[in-house]
Amino acid sequence: MNSLDKSHEITLRLDHLEEAGDWIARATVHNDAAASHTGTLVTVLADDLRQRVLDLVTELEKQIVLTNPLH
Numbered sequence: 001m002n003s004l005d006k007s008h009e010i011t012l013r014l015d016h017l018e019e020a021g022d023w024i025a026r027a028t029v030h031n032d033a034a035a036s037h038t039g040t041l042v043t044v045l046a047d048d049l050r051q052r053v054l055d056l057v058t059e060l061e062k063q064i065v066l067t068n069p070l071h
Helices: 003-028 033-067
Strands: none
Touching: 003 033
């Protein structure tokens, strides 16, 4: 599995986690405030992780370009 495949797999897992959190939040909003809040937290954390991974990849790409300007 190459780096692109790995990043795609991470993205799919984060998408699934975010969708599950959203479903939990919506399904429990009227019955269990704590569970709904937890679902919302899962959604927010998944989005935050996605952004942090994107920032990390972008930073690494910039470092590669700086160390290998001809490639």
